[in-house]
Amino acid sequence: MKIVDKILKAEEENRPYWSFEYFPPKTQQGVVNLYDRIGRMYNLGPLFIDVTWRWGGKSSDLTLEICSTSQSVYGLEANMHMTCTNTSFKLIKRALAVAKENGIQNILALRGDLPDGSTEFDPEEGEFRYASDLVKYIRKQYGDYFCISVAGYPEGCSSPDDVEKDIQYLKEKIDAGADLVVTQLFYDVDLFVDWVKRCRDAGIKAPILPGIMPIQNYNGFKRMTDLCRIKVPQEIWDNLEDIKDDDQAVKNYGIKVAVDMIKKLRANGIIGTHFYTLNLERSTQMILEELNYIPDLEAIRPLPWAQSISDKRSRETVRPIFWRNQTKNYIARTANWDEFPNGRWGDARSPAYGELIHGVQIRFTGENALKLWGTPTSVDDVKDLFVKYCQGKISSLPWSDTPLLPESEEIRETLTGFNRAGFLTINSQPSTNSAPSNDPVHGWGPPNGFVYKKAYLEFFVAPEALPALLEQMENHPTLTYLVVNKKGNLKSNFDTGSPNAVTWGVFPGKEIIQPTIVEATSFMAWKDEAYDFWLAWSRVYPQESESRKLLEKISDEWYLMNIVENNYLKPTSTISQLLIGKTNGTTTN
């Protein structure tokens, strides 16, 4: 979707909106962390996100990848930056084609940096001189497909003297076909408001989105504003003077400055904000909270998981629960599906899940992994790691990159008990009975609705513990299970042709929405990955090492099982009785 349409709608409804700008991190670990952050900041309800651009094989590919992943995995519309200087026409052509292929529909067209030391740029034949050339080129080649935004410079591009000339350049960029202006950062609201007025007077009608960069620390702020010749009101310098050595105090003051600026902009009829996040999370979040811009749950959580943004996936409203902590893998495995289940699993009952070609990746490898997980040499060591993860003492396991979700807080102790008893849990959700759809933890979907969850537990279990467990299951008619081993021998106690809805919502004037299911076909696809995580982990340790052999053995011999408690009305779960009731008895590991 074009972000300008989202902006015009928000403007029409006089509804404040905001966007977040990120830059591609330099390390793989940084990229993984950024994805986590983007995923969390989704809940702050940005209208879209920006990702900056640097030319050069990996750099620009990474921008493309982050934009594409933001859309498919995190359901966030991406505005991809693209510069036109210092690069060839051919590369630009290719980058635009790849962007379109990846479903990216928004480009921020920039001139880019000049060659070192230059103040004027002399392009070669076939190269672009100005951002307006890039705008024209995109419009010519792609018609209306892309929403094009361009940069605005409230304090002039290079110097304050350029302001009037820059407004003319901006007008040219708009006339060349740009839809939207995103401005350089500033700290003087009066100056900005005046500049906007001058733009309007010059005939620029496109939406203008002010760039706000929360102050993060004194030295950085001083260096940056000096370098970019950005005017900072004296009051800000005065206030910073006393606290400049206290980073936390500076950050907090930065939040206050931004809040005041946004309020003042709003008083002047400017209701949008573009945050230069510097890939940081806290300041932006605090500012939005301070402003009481509490995101509207309906707007940001139409379903309990983030929907992909792509035409192909737009009808996807049901997913299996198994990949809940591995959404990227799910998107990848199902990338080639022709259609997605809509409302019910129905016709896509046997979707051809793509093969797991390259195996799974674990986040921590080498030294980091050793530091986190040590060198387990017995099942008890492994069990201890799972227990520690549930207790929050380690932040990650191969199956779960992030700590337990807030919704699982209430079952943290129970989960700890399961793992202590030798049931190594890798996925779970507590039951929810008719929580309001605007509940901050459990809620999703339109207002005045009610949401539900059946308790779900997925775990590895030792082969010697399985028979007694299955026997016990027979006494609990409200429990349904699927259990499989690495070879794929599946056993269950319900009609596996039928999916089990484990998350659903009831809303005014709507059919029941059931976005999460437990289902045998997808479980069989998931189990390949679930077992592969053992092997990926084992490769942290040298061949023939005790740890490696241990993890391989578990992968070969243990069963992967999931249990659903279908009675979501019961306050205490039968699953607990079943698993913890037998702690002292038959478990053998």
Place this chain on the structure above:
Amino acid sequence: MKIVDKILKAEEENRPYWSFEYFPPKTQQGVVNLYDRIGRMYNLGPLFIDVTWRWGGKSSDLTLEICSTSQSVYGLEANMHMTCTNTSFKLIKRALAVAKENGIQNILALRGDLPDGSTEFDPEEGEFRYASDLVKYIRKQYGDYFCISVAGYPEGCSSPDDVEKDIQYLKEKIDAGADLVVTQLFYDVDLFVDWVKRCRDAGIKAPILPGIMPIQNYNGFKRMTDLCRIKVPQEIWDNLEDIKDDDQAVKNYGIKVAVDMIKKLRANGIIGTHFYTLNLERSTQMILEELNYIPDLEAIRPLPWAQSISDKRSRETVRPIFWRNQTKNYIARTANWDEFPNGRWGDARSPAYGELIHGVQIRFTGENALKLWGTPTSVDDVKDLFVKYCQGKISSLPWSDTPLLPESEEIRETLTGFNRAGFLTINSQPSTNSAPSNDPVHGWGPPNGFVYKKAYLEFFVAPEALPALLEQMENHPTLTYLVVNKKGNLKSNFDTGSPNAVTWGVFPGKEIIQPTIVEATSFMAWKDEAYDFWLAWSRVYPQESESRKLLEKISDEWYLMNIVENNYLKPTSTISQLLIGKTNGTTTN
């Protein structure tokens, strides 16, 4: 489905089963009453029903119609009787073709009555002499399509001396291709058990279903058993002697006799029962209750409404609520649909509802209608009739052939209040919050599930009362409505492209099942019928009469509205506040 398959399954599971035999009534009113009865007796869980046959234009057409309606409207597998004497080959050929066209898959092949006074039958060229000829013919023409049952005569067809010969005839009928034996009625269980043994000895392996006719009154019983030379144990005569003048006592004794017979048969390994109901309901029901053959809700109520039995409709699992009291009309209007909504309204969102060609029929016409509804000459008179219907003082209104459903008992007084306030209600359901799926009133679907309903109310409202009502609606965000006038001007307060699920169930190992919806397209089709009932009613009165003009005026001017309370958790309904809260105020009729 072939009834023999259902029987063999029940036999394999050693699960008692029963079937009901009806005959086509002579009057139209009788047919209407029989349908009501068949609908109610559905809840007694018969494995199938039989409908007897008499040749002759209307008679045999009526048998076909009752069989076909039982399957499509009441979801009951029908076993259609067919005789082969006294009729032409051509008629038989046509009747079988029509039966197949109508989805009837079970035929009871009989010889039929002989011409008056004959004891032997001499067919003309091309006619059938014996039932076995008919069996052979059906098998030859239709292969395996039909399940064919044949009659067995435990006491001989014409006289006790024929028994052995009749067993040979029976063997011939089975050898000719019959699947199943349904026996003539009897009262001597020992005799029957012995006869079954002789049948088995003669090589008859097909299931044998004993015919039981509960004694209804002394004289009828005596006449019938004399005429048919049926042996009645002396004990029964002795017991009847003292009570023969007390019909109720005889009926009760008849129940006891049948219960004892069925128990004794069961002790001898015979677990099926074919009830000759004589189109009566109470005895059969009492016998089944006495035997503790409480129907398994799962088996008989997979959905809250009876599913049609036809290949075409087999995937139909969602229906609009509007035709709840007019299922036959719904089946007729949708008879030509290519596919039926399955699980969600989805792709059938704009199904082409057939036109309402002949207008609606009301059950009571002429004298009966006048007796029931009198001659209303004011809106208050009409209102009084609706109030009386809710109070149970009159049994029927044009829109509702039968009294309020048991599930509506709890809202009877509220409904009365609505009608007194001038909101003429024609359909409603109270809300249900997580009732167990085996609840005797609200339950449906598999065990260990929970079922839900949103409160629903549909009513006619005077044009002068509508504006205030719509204004009030704005204060109630949990209410959604659709309102339309005769011309078809539709207004609503929700996205009418989306259906509202008003009945749903959550079950172990399954997706959410949502069998009843409120939806705009179908509401527009239904409103034609809803308004037509006013006109059908008006035609009870002479042209130019006050009553006729009144009902026509209401039909022309009043609005048809439905309201859903989407908060099904609230114990008291906002609809009540809305409608009854304004009784003394703004309503004007």
